Amino acid sequence: MRRLFRNELDSHDGWNLLHLYRAKTKITLRKTGLILCCLILTQLTVRAQHSKYVRIFHEYYDEKPVHFGFLFGFASTNFSTNGDRAKLGADSIVQSPRSFGFQIGGLVNYSFDKHFELKTGMNIALYERQISFPLSPLKPDLNPLTRESTWLEIPLLLKYKSIRRDNHRMYVIGGVKLGVEANVKKKSSALSANTSDISLEYGFGLERFFQYFKFTPEIRFSHGLTNLYVQPTTATNSFYNMNYLKSHTVSLIINFE
Structure with missing residues (x-):
């Protein structure tokens, strides 16, 4: 009986030890799994933060009050026209087709704060503007009046x-x-016009900071406020009967600072 009882105790203790070992193993596996999950989450978080990192160029750019740069631009320009219909004729057509121009110059920016800035400079622009009097929309004027000049x-x-x-x-x-x-530029077909103009300008653009410079593309609209029309001394063509001539320009300007 004693031997049988001891055998039962020994077998019972063996089962308890086996269950205890299994329980400890499960706990160890759970801890290991939690540790692995934490490590994976930590690594993913670090990678996400690293991927979101953006190097800021010229972080204190706005603290400097004055900035210098240069620009070049491409322009589409023409004249806004009008004429005396009683003299031109009710069926007369006056057109100013668009032509391309070029701009280059220097710029100076004065910063008031991080939002407002005064911009000025000096540009040299090459424009060619035309006035034509076609007989009909299907018959263009083969000899338009042209003013090709440097501004x-x-x-x-x-x-x-x-x-x-x-x-x-x-x-x-x-x-x-x-x-x-x-x-x-003197031409036989050159039209006469005033040599000074004041324009109203407005536009929008994007500033993009790089390591060594600031790149700024801009769209700008310009409407002349001055009547540039100068009546010829002799009535050689329909331009003599006009009374209104103002400049109009749309420009794509690339600024570098």
């Missing part, structure tokens, strides 16, 4: 910038521009 331009513009997001921000701009005609 010296001084803009005075107020710029409002949005909040900077990493390395870029949007802005709007508006103001006036003084233009003085410096040189006119």
Whole structure:
């Protein structure tokens, strides 16, 4: 009996030890699994933070009050026209087709704060504007009046910038521009016009900061406020009967600072 009882105790203790070992093994596996999960989550978090990291260029750019740069641009320009219908004729057609121009110059920016900025500078622009009097929409004028000239331009513009997001921000701009005609290409078909102009300008653009410079593409609209029309001394063509001539330009300007 004693031997049988001891055998039963020994077998019972063996089962208890086996269950205890299994329980400890399960606990160890759970702990190991939790540790592995924590390590994986930590690694994913670190990678996510690393992938979201963006290097900020020129972080204290707005703290400097004055910035210098240069620009070049491409322009589409023409004249806004009008004429005396009693003299031109009710069925007369006056057109000013668009032509391309080029702009290059230097710029200076004066920062008031992180949102407002005064922009000025001096540009040299090459424009060619035309006036034509076609007989009909299907019969273009083969000998339009042309004014091909070089302009010296001084803009005075107020710029409002949005909040900077990493390395870029949007802005709007508006103001006036003084233009003085410096040189006119003489042609037999050249039209006469005033040599100075004041324009209303407005537009929008994007500032993009890079490691060594700031890249700023801009769309700008320009509407002349000055009547550039000068009546010829002799009535050689229909241009003599006009009374209104103002400039109109749309420009794509690339600024570097």
